[in-house]
Amino acid sequence: MIEIFQILLSESFWAASLRIATPLIFGVLGALICEKSGVLNLGIEGIFVAGAMAGWMAVWLGAGLWGGVVVAAIAGGFFGLIHAILTVPLGLSQHVSGLGVTLFATSVSYFSYRTALPNVSSPPRIEPFRPLEIPILSELPFIGSVLFQQTALTWLALLMVGVVWYLMNRTGLGVAIKAVGDNPNSVDAQGLSVYGLRIGAIVAGSALMALGGAFLTMSAFDAFFFGMVNGRGWICIALVIFASWKPGKALLGALLFGAFDALQVRMQTEVGAKVPSQVFLAAPYILSIVALVIVARRAEYPRALLTPWFKGQR
């Protein structure tokens, strides 16, 4: 028990939690925007891979770091657009299309990696985002090393929480997105485009998801590896429900998962001799499921989620 308290009190634990949470924050916010408009985007896992690959590749080919971020977002938006066309005007199964996009985006990413680098055993490294050291604040005890030594992408993720919250709750566009996810007829009756809103929401949400992937190759690590996304996208799908589709709770959920994950790594080194390491690896996922069971039973899904809408059909 004492070990746990020591871990919880350490600066490195909290810094790691925030770092691990960052890609999840992007992912949950992206999934949230898609689902609020009424479309489940299971392409998220593949879009993470595409974002990770495209951002890193762009930097490796000579783009600036922020240029890489933009390329990653565009790649995510592209795969989101495929999902959007299949599920919105064509009204195909959102599950099937989403899984298809995940397979497609992952394969295309691996394929372009191999085509660009046919003969390398270890991927070339790029110069990733550096921690943003802010004079004075970074010197503060505890807070300084937890908060003010994160990279710009973590700050961007935190900023996006506020942006998405403002968009959803304070703008006409956000109101329209929420309406189209609840009852598309309400939007149609006001002369707005159901398809336009949904496609836009999916593309924007997918671009955000891709930033989660880009964080992995451009901030957490400095290169692209096969299998590096490792289910983070799926975690986001669960976290959206945990968050009841609210940006603030999404941040909380991502941080909670980050903390579980950071804790398990440290527990492994502390008591790893007595308990098999796989137990710790599984712990965050088990805890997520438990949290989900507790929270999701009361979750209020967007009413039109998964339901395609066709013009002129009531």
Add this chain to the structure above:
Amino acid sequence: MTSSPVLILDGLSKSFGSVRAADAISLKLFRGEVLALLGENGAGKTTLMNMLFGHYMPDSGKIDIIDGSGHAKPLQLGNPQASIAAGIGMVHQHFTLAENLDALDNIMLGSESFLHLRRNKSQAIQKIQKIMNDSGLVAPMDIAVGRLTVGERQRVEILKALYQDVKILVLDEPTAVLTPQEADKLFENITAMTKNGLSVIFISHKLREVLAFSNRIAVLRHGRKVGEISSKEADERKIARLMVGEETKVFSKKELQVGETVLEVDNLTISGSSKRESLSNISLSVNKHEILGIAGISGNGQTVLANAISGLVKSSSGQIKIDGKNILINDPSNIIQAGAGRIPEDRHKDGIVGQMSVAENMIIEDLNNSKIQSRGLLNNEAIMRHCSDLSSKYDVRGPGPNASARLLSGGNIQKLILARVFEASPKLILANQPTRGLDMGAAADVANRLLEARQRGSGVILISEDLDEILSLSDRIMVIYDGKLRMAETHDRETLGLMMAGEAA
């Protein structure tokens, strides 16, 4: 009332495949008038309004909007935005409200640019307040629409249209879900609004309110306009004849001596997850040769009551007896074997298995019958014969016994269910909203079948939102409100209406 027209529909036609849904319909709407549009299901009312609202592109014809200074301007067809811009507002029968948003957000939806980062709610509230004052339509603005009552939602729906500065308001069956009192209030508000120059078209099935509240009546039949009369000169008989092309059948309800009790429900209580899924201390009984009408606004426990009697939900306490014998609650097969026939509320979902054929749906509740199976093997020939016999007896029309049942129209699905239920000669018939959504002809057929069953000795429970139907068919009437059932001592519209609204009786 000034007599200048605001809207001229000229020769509008629209075909879907080989069906002419609208056939050269011409219609004028005058400033400040209430025009009622009548017709059976499939007569073309909705098609016509969808063309007006830009949802459908007419095959031929044109629409002119006349502005305040008397200039006629052709409306761009097939474009909802153009219709909205021309001042046409539509209140759909099925509300087009987002239930997760409050009324204010629903009303403002689409009226502000997406590029604006700030919303001007206070200005909107001022405008809505003014509309509320002018029209008398009041609804809370700051509560999620999902938590409002049906009446409040309808007012929000109308406020939403008025907020867009409409000059022409189309109401599609606005009173279908309202109590008689709420409906009267709504028409008062509409009358108030027409004083300010608003013109209203309303679509309805209810002849009574059409006669009471419209200035003019236009009747459609089979996609054509078959009549246009001033409401002052019209009476129910005249309109009904225009609608169906003949005098409607008057139900011949014979006086019958009631027999012994068929069904007895004693202190049934069900605690569902929400109010509309709960019942408290319900007791009722139905006798042979008797129709018990249960009136009420939808969502007051009708569905759960029907499900409880059908054995589909678990009760917390109470008992159900058929023929004096206790029935195991929460077991549908028990209830069927005891001799109950059920006409479910959602005929598409619970009444048929859409993917299975018409013939299969005919026998689906009677699989143990030795006529259609022996030793577990179905006799296909007998099933087909059974199906064609019943189809002609009950006038089920469709693409044939082997076609999927979901291809039948709503009226024919209901006839299929009636055939299945009545052929089993049930002691008890539980009919939940049996005529909802049916046109006058099909509804009359259902009503006559129920009377026939009563004559034959069945006990019938008729759950309906249609007060006229309850009044014309029932021997006794109970009213369900908020999960509680009360016997109506007097059978007049006023008392029943008050009871349906939960007020003292």
